[in-house]
Amino acid sequence: MRMSELLKRSGMPLATVKYYLREGLLAPGESVGATMADYGEEHVRRLALIRALTEVVGLPLAGVRTIVGIIDEPEADRYSTLGRAIAVLPPAVEADAHGDYPRARAALAEIGQLCDPGYAAVAQLERALAAAEAAGLPMGRERLHGYARHIMAIAEIDMAELPEADTSRAVEYSVLGTALYDPIFAAMRRLAHQDLASRMLGGSAGDQTR
Amino acid sequence: MRMSELLKRSGMPLATVKYYLREGLLAPGESVGATMADYGEEHVRRLALIRALTEVVGLPLAGVRTIVGIIDEPEADRYSTLGRAIAVLPPAVEADAHGDYPRARAALAEIGQLCDPGYAAVAQLERALAAAEAAGLPMGRERLHGYARHIMAIAEIDMAELPEADTSRAVEYSVLGTALYDPIFAAMRRLAHQDLASRMLGGSAGDQTR
Numbered sequence: 356m357r358m359s360e361l362l363k364r365s366g367m368p369l370a371t372v373k374y375y376l377r378e379g380l381l382a383p384g385e386s387v388g389a390t391m392a393d394y395g396e397e398h399v400r401r402l403a404l405i406r407a408l409t410e411v412v413g414l415p416l417a418g419v420r421t422i423v424g425i426i427d428e429p430e431a432d433r434y435s436t437l438g439r440a441i442a443v444l445p446p447a448v449e450a451d452a453h454g455d456y457p458r459a460r461a462a463l464a465e466i467g468q469l470c471d472p473g474y475a476a477v478a479q480l481e482r483a484l485a486a487a488e489a490a491g492l493p494m495g496r497e498r499l500h501g502y503a504r505h506i507m508a509i510a511e512i513d514m515a516e517l518p519e520a521d522t523s524r525a526v527e528y529s530v531l532g533t534a535l536y537d538p539i540f541a542a543m544r545r546l547a548h549q550d551l552a553s554r555m556l557g558g559s560a561g562d563q564t565r
Numbered sequence: 566m567r568m569s570e571l572l573k574r575s576g577m578p579l580a581t582v583k584y585y586l587r588e589g590l591l592a593p594g595e596s597v598g599a600t601m602a603d604y605g606e607e608h609v610r611r612l613a614l615i616r617a618l619t620e621v622v623g624l625p626l627a628g629v630r631t632i633v634g635i636i637d638e639p640e641a642d643r644y645s646t647l648g649r650a651i652a653v654l655p656p657a658v659e660a661d662a663h664g665d666y667p668r669a670r671a672a673l674a675e676i677g678q679l680c681d682p683g684y685a686a687v688a689q690l691e692r693a694l695a696a697a698e699a700a701g702l703p704m705g706r707e708r709l710h711g712y713a714r715h716i717m718a719i720a721e722i723d724m725a726e727l728p729e730a731d732t733s734r735a736v737e738y739s740v741l742g743t744a745l746y747d748p749i750f751a752a753m754r755r756l757a758h759q760d761l762a763s764r765m766l767g768g769s770a771g772d773q774t775r
Contacts, residue, residue: 477752482748
């Protein structure tokens, strides 16, 4: 497709697309003449990725560059490649000076899950558990097990669709699936609470449609 | 307890606590002399709530004031009282001009859950579903049902601990449980992905302890 078509498909202005081309975030099109280039579905796809990461996830351009770099040149080790890409996503949590993460470590041991302190989510879990504890709502043992069971089931649904053959596609899927499904998760949890509350508490919920 | 003990328990400086007293976010202590006041566990609790909402959730003081107002003077209708308090929490999503929310409405109808467009999470779900769709990862029917089942199970765990007798306590629990457990959720989902990836992909995960 020509640039005009790419702009239409991506919904982005020319200046923005040219900027991504200059920055190397978008590969050049195939030359079809002195001033013309041909773009493919990969270009549409890449622009959708950049837009999701900047506009929806709110990632600074440096973070987008890191993720795009990993997608364009993945390492042989898929596990660590995926881990490096996911670590770029928010929330950014400073690493514990001691690398200690006592709450996260205890919680993961309790539910029998891998604890890799080099992975950003361990620090994220530590901070989140500490905050809940400080506010007087510590994660209890029973709740932890209940959560873990259902979250693992959700993770299995996610992983079932991981593109197996292609590491670049797997990184793209993991990054977008993590960042864009977090808010779906949060909204669905609130809506499930509301659905239960309307049954338990009645009240004005009676007016609504189910 | 005296003010000095309250400061120690809350870990807040005097100026901050005085500011919350002036703003009416913290009730005055009981007078025990011309210049002395006595504070109770309710004061410690309130300061922990304010700290969680400002420092962890990142709520502006106007939002804290709204939530504290709802806790101090809840309406008779518990369902709408809880809904009003939760609506103050991030993410703030502008209401759809048409109040339409086609994706959220269809998703909630599909899983047979209450859809109350006056409730902020409907707009949040609409925006999150639209973003995933735009990025080429739309929520499929099967995934929606899988997610919904497990998220409902998690919501049931949450609601089982809702304080029944006291609406103010119920609001406090719901606000903190929603805002502080969202990040626990997000971190646990990433860690579940990692645990599965280490089993599926092997690689450097072999070095880690489970």
